[in-house]
Amino acid sequence: MSDFPDVKLKALVTFPGTVIGGVGISVVKSGNTYTFKLDHNELNPVSAVASLPTTYVVLFDAVTGLYSRISLTNLKTVLGIP
8 A cells, every 4th residue: 555645725715604603602793704703602501610720711801802712720829718
């Protein structure tokens, strides 16, 4: 069995055929511009998590319009929760 050579392809394609955001992701089309955003209203609330250091929460700053994330361990520290 022989290896196939590396192939690079440059093609002019029409984007998009279909754009689907998925859970927590919204897609807004304006003319030929598509904007992908986090849609926090679609995210499911939870009452417990398995691992604080590896579980993150998303924060939204309404003044700046920016999202950020922080681990639950670090959030506890920032809030002074033992």
